[in-house]
Amino acid sequence: MSFRKLALSLIATAAVLGGAVLVTDRRAAAREAAAEAAFPPTGQVLTVDGVQVHADVRGEGPDLVLIHGASGNTRDFTHALADDLARRYRVIAMDRPGLGWTTDGGAPILSPGEQARILRAAASRLGATRPLVLGHSYGGAVALAWALEAPQGAAGLVIVSGATMPWEGGLGLWYRLTDSRAGRAILAPLIAAYAPARLAESTVAEIFAPDPAPPGYLERVGAGLSLRRHSLRANTAQVNGLLPHVRAMAERYGDIALPVEILHGDADTITPIDTHSRRLARVIPGAVLTELPGAGHMPHHTHPEAVAAAIDRAARRAGLR
Template structure:
């Protein structure tokens, strides 16, 4: 009887805790959707809702964000500067921002190729013509996949702090823990329900290090969007599934014939330039490599002038300006 009573009591406590967590998550999601609504179009791409934000006039530029981010990463620094001379198309990747999961995907997680196909289809729906494709961090891997799959329709690529080649060792412990059953089913809901603003600030500072994060960045991109359980789970799974895809994709970069700009900071401790940018620049015939001394993982915010200059150079090499 005692064991039964303990078991019943424990079950009730867990159910009660789960109810509190779920209520907190729902409350935060309501506030997030109110404070950070979609600012672009939500397109139906073969049954998948895809959020596409378009601004500016000029040659088309597709912007692909990194892990755990969303379209607003580009509306903070780059789009306000470039919109007078480029038509900028920022697209949320699957399960990020306001884009849903790819319908009828081949596996549990959307592959780089599937993401590239989705982005290409969405860009066509907003009449993009021979775009320049910009990818940052994980988005760099997607941009490279885009170039390999749609090279004849792509004017050029820009890879900013991009993942391009296999790396030694294991991923950060965070991804391994959060990718476990305990992480997915227990830690993720708790994180989503109770992550504090200070935790968000610490995370952003770690991503930008050693550069300071721009004032107002966290508020702008919407911390609540990033910590939703649906986005956290998919983002973690995508990163954990990246290495085998990169091993295969990296064998084909010599097929890229379009001009490619590669920008990478020497102080980037998230994606190391020696492992990614340097070998990538040697594999691609028409690559221009810009090594940014002392810059971390987010040069589109912390070395914006260099990134903007590189985009204009890419457009010129592609014959668009």
């Protein structure tokens, strides 16, 4: 092939690929706009060190901060649990940086400690200087970082299905594929633009298994917010980068002197109880572990009464009730 023909071929290929990229970006932007219109902020937005933090505040009583897990947002709590707790607590559910309606401040990745600092500052701005802090899944690591970095900044912890201890092995196909700049650059726009509805359905089913998701969960939780390009990138970067932070934090868990309640389903395959909560309960002095037989990764939906009871126990142990 002559140089001229090769050049023309490359130009044509680039034009096709460029057109495909443009179509993908436009489709992704349209779907993101639709998701944001369908699931607007439910609370207020505060600015902390350049980060816009979304906080949904409801109820009266002792302050209780709720921190969601990977790919989530405040709607995972306000779907049902927050209203029940708001009868006796001032509930503050916050989107973690990069997810929901909280921005990441332009940071490529925020560690659990950095996220805890930002959320703690936002909670303080709302008048919660010593709240109970509940963290689910990835949020469990953020809750523990909150206590480690500011021992006087929390009254107690409730860790639900927490990703809290070092683990062996990988994180699954999606996180392997996105564990690179190229993977995040290519896959995030494709998922945002073309992911079918059944992807969200199958993902929710996998997260809840072996329990069923509650009726209407997918319609209310705002899955489309998690499928935005910036949220996909933030989530994969945070999850792929979690292990070294958890490994370093685990060496300090013995210093935690707060009341700590831990709940975990023994059928959880997302954050297995043997890997995380059973080991965590052994290293935090006075920690109380409640095992939920047959329960999966989402007990705040499938066993809300057990989660509420753990919160009440932590509140009593902290002298808040």
